[in-house]
Amino acid sequence: MDLSKYEEIFLRESGRYLSELEDLLIRLKATPAKSGLWAEVHGKVHSIKGMARALSLEQISALCHRVESWCKEFQSGTGGEAGHNLDTVEEAVDLLKLLVARRGEVESTDTRKWYSRLTELLEAGPATTAGNDGKAQKGPLPRAVAVKPIDEVRVKYTLIEELLGLGQEIQMLEKNRPSLPNDETMVEVQNWTDQAMALMKNFFFRLSQLRLMPVEDFMSMFTHALHRFSTDSGKKAKMDIVGGDVQADVTLLERLREPFLHLLRNCIAHGIEGPEERRAAGKPEEGSICVEAAAFKERLHLKISDDGRGIDPEPIRRFLKDKRKMDEQEIAGLTEDDLLRTILRPDYTTMKEATDIAGRGVGMSVVSQAIEHLGGKMNIRSEPGKGTTFDIFLPLSLSIIHAITFRSGPFTFSVPTSEVASIKRAGEMVQENGKGVVDLAGFIARTKIPAMPGSHIIELKTDAMKAEGGNAPTGILAGGIVGNRPLMVMPITEPLSKVGLYSGIGIQENGDVSLVLDVGQLWRCQVPENG
C-alpha cells in the first residue's frame, strides 16, 4: 500500500477539519451549550482520529480520543457548563495542528510537556465550575500557540493563464532562433540557449498542471452550504467523498459550482428525509450524500447519490398527464430513464410553494442545461425509499497520465503505461495463435515482424484489449521509444474523434504532441490471418 499517498490525503483532510474546528469553536464561544455544535466538533475530531489510526499516528489518535470524550459529555449535557472548558478544547485543537504538521512527531521537550499536560487535563474530564478568571479550575497553563507553516498560497487563476500564455510565447522563440556560426564562443552560446529552452519547456509543463484541482478540494467548498441547507430544513446530512484525488481542470469545476449547489440543495429538499421519517424507515437519523469521482479515458464521472426517499414516480406521471397531456398508455410506455428525466424539464415542479432551499421548479433543469453546455450528460437512477443517484459524465479538458510515447514512421503515439505489459525488441517477438502486432505507420497489420534496428514491440495487457472476434492485436510495432513519461492529455478534436482509435491528445514536457491510443479499439486494425 502506498502510504505516502494516504499521508498526503491525511494532511490535506486534517488541515481542512482543523480549520473548520476553529470556526466551530468560535461559534461555540457565543453559544457554548448548543449540543449540535458539539456534535459537529465531535464528528471532525473523530474523522481525524480515524485517519491518524490508519497511519499509526498514535499520539494524534490518543489526543483526539480524549477530546471526543469531552464532546460526548457536552453533547449529552453531563459535562456541566461548557463555556469555561472551551479554552482546553481550543488548546487541544492548537496542539493537533502542530502534531498533524509534524506527522504526529512529538519532537521537542516543550511539545512533549505540552502534550503530557494537556492529555492529563483532558483525562480528568471537564471542569464543573469556573475559576476566578472565568476559566476552568483545572484550566490550562500558559500554552504555546501553533501557527501552521506556510506551504500554500492563493493565486488568482487569471494569473496562471497569463503565465501559461507567456510561457508559450517563450517557447515560440525557439522556432525563430537564429542559427549561430560554428566557432568556439558560439557553441557555448548555443549550449546555453539549448539548456535554457529545455528548462523552459519543463517549466511550462509544470505550470500547465496548475490548471488542475483535486475534486476533493472542489467538493469541500460545499461543506458549509450542505450544513446550512440541512439545518435550515431541520434535517441532518453528511457528505462523503470517494476518489477525491482525481484531478480536473479548474475551469470545468468552476462551471460546475452553481449546478452542484442546485443538486445538493435538491438532495436535501427532496431526497433526504427528516430525522423522524428516517427513524421510522429504519435509517440512521443523519442522511448521507456520497460524491464519487473517477476519470475514465478523457471523461470525468461524478456520481452523486443520497440515501433518501428516492423519486416518487407518481407526481411525475400526474405532471405528464395534466401538464403534458400524455395518455396513460404513452406514460406506461416510457422507460424508467425517460420518466425520471421529466424532472429536468424547466416547467416541472412538485412543490406547491417555494422555500429558500428549493421549490422554484428551475433547479434540475438548470443543472441539466449547464451539464449539456459543458458537453456532458447526466443520468438519473432512483429507487423509492432507498435513494437517488445522479451520474454526471463530463469531458476532462485536461488530465495527466503516465504513458509510453513512441514513434511509428512520421507519427507519434502514446499508450497509457497502465495498459502496457512489456516492451521488447522486435526481433524477440514470438507470435502465438495467429495474433499479431499492429503497425500503425504502414496501416498494415502484420503477424511476422522483421527485426528492424531500433524497432520495438509494445505488448499490451490482455485486459486492455476488448477483442472483437478474438482477433485483436496483442501489441504495437514502435519504430522508436521516446520514453515513459507524464503526459498532459487534452480531449480529442471533432475530426479526430472520427478515426475511432484515439482517446486523447497528449502534450509532452517539451511541448511535442502525440496521439493517445485507445487500445480497446485497436481491433479496428484487424490482423489478417496470413499476415
Add this chain to the structure above:
Amino acid sequence: MKLFAFEIAGEMMGFEAGYVYRVLEGLRVTPVCFTPSGYMGLVYHRGEIFDVVDLAGLLEAHEPDAADKKRFVIVRWSNRKMVIAVGTIAGLLWLQGDEENDTCYTEDGRPVRILAPDWIWNKLTGQFYGPVQV
C-alpha cells in the same frame, strides 16, 4: 466586406477578416495517422489544440510546392476553431460582396473566392477518417 485574402494554387481566396484570430509562422504541425489529405495535423498553441487544415489538399487544388505552407491562420467562429495552412497571404482587402455570393472581384477584376469557415469545417469533417486495411 473586409476579406483576409490568400492564394492557393494560384487562385485568390479569402474569408471575412473578423474570423481571423492570429497569423503565425513556423508552427510545428504534428501529422496524424488515418486522416484524409485535407487534414494536415495538430498544433499546440498557447495551451490549446488546433486541427490544421491543408486548404489546397481539401480543395484538391494542385500546389507545386507544398513546403511553402509556412503561414498558419488561426480562425475562430461560433464555438469552433481551426488553423488553416496557407502559402501566400495577399493581405486585407475591402471588397463588395458577402458570404452568400461565393465570389467577389478586386479593383483590377481579379476574382476572389469567398470561403466560409463553416463550409471548410463541414468539408473537413465530412471526409473518411480511420484505418483502411491494406
